[in-house]
Amino acid sequence: MTKIKTLADLKRIRDEVQSKIKLREQGDKPDKLVQIKVSMATCGIASGAKETMTYLIDELEHQGIDAVVTQTGCMGYCFAEPTIELTIPGKEPVVYGHVGKEKALEIIEKHIKLGEMVDGIIPVSYKTIDE
Amino acid sequence: MADYNMHVLVCGGTGCKASESEQIKNNFKKYLSELGLADEVQVITTGCFGFCEKGPIVKILPDNTFYTQVTPKDVWEIVEEHIVKGRKVKHLLYKDPKNDHLIPDATGMDFYKKQIRIALRNCGFINPENVEEYIARDGYAALGTCLSEKTPEEVIQVVKDSGLRGRGGGGFPTGLKWELTRKAAGDQKYVVCNADEGDPGAFMDRSILEGDPHSVIEAMAICGYCVGADKGLVYIRAEYPLAIQRLKVAINQAKEYGLLGTDILGTGFHFDIELKYGAGAFVCGEETALIHSMEGLRGEPTVKPPFPAESGYLGKPTNVNNVETFANIPVIINKGAAWFSAIGTEKSKGTKVFALAGNINNVGLIEVPMGTTLREVIYDIGGGIKDGKEFKSVQTGGPSGGCLTKDFLDVPIDYDNLLKAGSMMGSGGMIVMDEGDCMVSIAKFYLEFTLEESCGKCTPCRIGNKRLHEILDKITSGKGTREDLDRLRILGNVIKDTSLCGLGQTSPNPVLSTLDNFMDEYLAHVDEHKCPAGQCKKLLHYSIDDEKCTGCTLCFRNCPVGAISGEKRSPHYIDQSLCIKCGVCLEKCKFGAVLIR
Ligand SMILES: Cc1cc2nc3c(=O)[nH]c(=O)nc-3n(C[C@H](O)[C@H](O)[C@H](O)COP(=O)(O)O)c2cc1C
Ligand code: SF4
Numbered sequence: 162m163t164k165i166k167t168l169a170d171l172k173r174i175r176d177e178v179q180s181k182i183k184l185r186e187q188g189d190k191p192d193k194l195v196q197i198k199v200s201m202a203t204c205g206i207a208s209g210a211k212e213t214m215t216y217l218i219d220e221l222e223h224q225g226i227d228a229v230v231t232q233t234g235c236m237g238y239c240f241a242e243p244t245i246e247l248t249i250p251g252k253e254p255v256v257y258g259h260v261g262k263e264k265a266l267e268i269i270e271k272h273i274k275l276g277e278m279v280d281g282i283i284p285v286s287y288k289t290i291d292e
Numbered sequence: 293m294a295d296y297n298m299h300v301l302v303c304g305g306t307g308c309k310a311s312e313s314e315q316i317k318n319n320f321k322k323y324l325s326e327l328g329l330a331d332e333v334q335v336i337t338t339g340c341f342g343f344c345e346k347g348p349i350v351k352i353l354p355d356n357t358f359y360t361q362v363t364p365k366d367v368w369e370i371v372e373e374h375i376v377k378g379r380k381v382k383h384l385l386y387k388d389p390k391n392d393h394l395i396p397d398a399t400g401m402d403f404y405k406k407q408i409r410i411a412l413r414n415c416g417f418i419n420p421e422n423v424e425e426y427i428a429r430d431g432y433a434a435l436g437t438c439l440s441e442k443t444p445e446e447v448i449q450v451v452k453d454s455g456l457r458g459r460g461g462g463g464f465p466t467g468l469k470w471e472l473t474r475k476a477a478g479d480q481k482y483v484v485c486n487a488d489e490g491d492p493g494a495f496m497d498r499s500i501l502e503g504d505p506h507s508v509i510e511a512m513a514i515c516g517y518c519v520g521a522d523k524g525l526v527y528i529r530a531e532y533p534l535a536i537q538r539l540k541v542a543i544n545q546a547k548e549y550g551l552l553g554t555d556i557l558g559t560g561f562h563f564d565i566e567l568k569y570g571a572g573a574f575v576c577g578e579e580t581a582l583i584h585s586m587e588g589l590r591g592e593p594t595v596k597p598p599f600p601a602e603s604g605y606l607g608k609p610t611n612v613n614n615v616e617t618f619a620n621i622p623v624i625i626n627k628g629a630a631w632f633s634a635i636g637t638e639k640s641k642g643t644k645v646f647a648l649a650g651n652i653n654n655v656g657l658i659e660v661p662m663g664t665t666l667r668e669v670i671y672d673i674g675g676g677i678k679d680g681k682e683f684k685s686v687q688t689g690g691p692s693g694g695c696l697t698k699d700f701l702d703v704p705i706d707y708d709n710l711l712k713a714g715s716m717m718g719s720g721g722m723i724v725m726d727e728g729d730c731m732v733s734i735a736k737f738y739l740e741f742t743l744e745e746s747c748g749k750c751t752p753c754r755i756g757n758k759r760l761h762e763i764l765d766k767i768t769s770g771k772g773t774r775e776d777l778d779r780l781r782i783l784g785n786v787i788k789d790t791s792l793c794g795l796g797q798t799s800p801n802p803v804l805s806t807l808d809n810f811m812d813e814y815l816a817h818v819d820e821h822k823c824p825a826g827q828c829k830k831l832l833h834y835s836i837d838d839e840k841c842t843g844c845t846l847c848f849r850n851c852p853v854g855a856i857s858g859e860k861r862s863p864h865y866i867d868q869s870l871c872i873k874c875g876v877c878l879e880k881c882k883f884g885a886v887l888i889r
């Protein structure tokens with residue numbers, strides 16, 4: 162990475178990354194991807210988020226499903242760890258709580274493959290500053 | 293494959309479950325399949341919507357209709373009217389309490405605006421180990437703008453105008469602190485981020501560092517630019533390995549991208565950040581103790597003044613701010629002081645992050661605008677008390693905050709209101725207690741913590757708290773007297789008035805506030821030697837009911853100290869002088885013959 166040398170540089174990088182992310186999220190191309198964010202703060206990890214993440218990555222790959230699985234910080238729902246946020250291209254993100262291996266498999270089989278939501282959705286209870 | 297075009301979300305939170313959500317779900321399924329719609333409409337249970345007062349909740353997607361207080365009997369109407377005919381069922385819609393308007397669409401509900409995430413804006417949203425994701429969310433734009441378009445004085449003015457106050461507990465105006473450090477004379481100055489976070493049960497700062505480390509790094513650099521410092525230090529407890537690792541990754545990435553280091557963004561401004569590890573002593577969160585600890589000295593507080601702004605780390609002007617305070621800064625710069633100060637109350641602007649814990653359904657990390665009431669936090673966001681129990685008290689402000697009763701539930705949360713109520717904001721721990729908690733034991737529990745953490749430098753805190761604890765112990769053992777209650781109050785106030793640092797000055801708060809708010813419980817302990825909540829073991833009294841006892845000898849065989857005697861097939865008896873109140877007999881007896889009071 163070359164250093165960012167001016168404010169204009171920074172803005173350019175921001176726009177580039179933003180459009181990259183946008184493409185990934187809502188692009189109409191056939192290669193649009195399922196996205197999963199796993200909440201990996203201390204509380205999540207203590208409840209098994211790491212295992213869930215590894216499992217998701219392995220199982221998705223095993224089944225040949227193209228998906229991006231990334232880690233993120235605390236979503237705030239500590240009562241329901243491990244939590245994940247699932248975004249199917251073109252759809253609103255959905256948060257699931259208590260996602261162990263079994264739940265993860267159910268989510269892959271039903272929600273990702275068939276588009277059926279499964280039990281255990283956590284209603285999002287806050288807004289961020291973008292709104 | 294079923295091709296669902298409609299979803300029915302039934303709340304399966306603990307609160308709603310108690311009020312028949314299972315039955316509601318089953319009814320939906322039954323009616324839908326009767327109508328042959330089972331393949332078009334999917335019914336699923338969700339976690340708590342956090343609106344339990346109005347539960348059970350049913351939400352219909354995709355049109356976002358939000359039905360409240362739904363009973364199993366209402367299900368048919370929803371299916372027939374809404375799902376089949378596409379007409380909303382008016383009498384089940386949520387009514388806005390302010391103007392009685394029906395709210396058909398959940399997105400328009402005030403309820404979902406109870407939380408606003410500013411400090412937590414990126415937590416759970418971006419990958420904390422990827423600086424580009426932070427940049428995509430306007431990361432480092434604030435630093436860029438400050439360095440290339442604003443003078444330090446102008447930036448400080450923005451922070452002052454925003455009304456931001458320190459989130460580490462004291463609530464000192466942040467802009468003013470920056471100005472004081474800027475004006476202090478010194479060839480070298482420092483910016484310190486206080487990430488000690490020692491309150492038991494608190495994890496606000498840890499979550500920010502784990503979820504969005506760059507926001508703190510960016511803010512420290514902005515602070516450095518304002519006060520004239522080129523060096524930043526993060527004092528973080530070694531028990532936070534994940535936060536430390538994420539911070540390290542973030543600092544390295546920022547350096548790689550030229551957002552830390554020399555000549556940042558070609559503006560000639562240099563700034564570097566180094567980590568300093570704390571061993572996890574609560575008192576080291578106090579800013580003077582923290583500075584001594586960083587200098588390699590004993591982590592003991594010293595008298596202020598001089599304030600760190602004048603003479604801090606290595607005797608140089610040092611600006612100490614809390615993690616959450618810093619996390620607010622980039623947003624304030626990007627969105628402006630007016631935007632920020634429009635949120636909150638007159639004297640407390642913006643939001644506050646709380647770690648919600650205790651006997652509450654939705655334990656978690658929340659961020660609400662200042663001025664939100666305790667009731668909204670506990671019932672609407674927290675989902676109410678666990679197991680449908682009665683609320684008793686909420687403790688704010690960490691181990692040395694006060695315990696507030698239900699009379700305070702409608703107090704809008706801000707620095708001044710909490711102080712007035714006899715507690716404090718602290719760093720943002722919030723612990724909810726229910727009818728099963730004994731307030732005397734709670735006060736004792738917190739005192740145990742402060743006692744353990746007192747650095748011992750001054751007498752009132754070191755010895756006074758010890759004496760307070762002894763008196764509480766006496767009371768919870770049933771040996772307390774009314775004079776002891778007076779003693780608690782007098783001694784508590786002396787400790788508050790004469791201790792050197794904030795630890796000692798606040799440590800008697802749990803005792804004093806429970807004396808104020810729960811006197812009847814103290815009186816029950818000293819006058820009647822009873823613990824109303826049944827928590828104080830030594831005050832329990834086990835006995836055997838002659839009528840019910842069958843003489844099965846089970847308790848006799850299980851009592852670990854041989855306190856029970858009696859002949860086979862005739863009533864048994866517990867020798868009170870031997871009984872250690874372990875409760876084994878109560879657990880073992882199959883005939884309900886063991887009595888407890
Ligand atoms: C006993 C004691 C413990 C403290 N612990 C912390 C802490 O863990 N984190 C923190 O930011 N401030 C803590 N403080 C407050 C700091 O002394 C200081 O006021 C704060 O870091 C200033 O930052 P702010 O203005 O951004 O809040 C503590 C104070 C006392 C008296
Ligand atoms: S009040 Fe307590 S913790 Fe603070 S300096 Fe005195 S002895 Fe140490």
Ligand code: SF4
Binds near residue numbers: 841842864
């Ligand atoms: S276990 Fe119950 S019934 Fe049996 S001897 Fe003890 S008190 Fe009596």
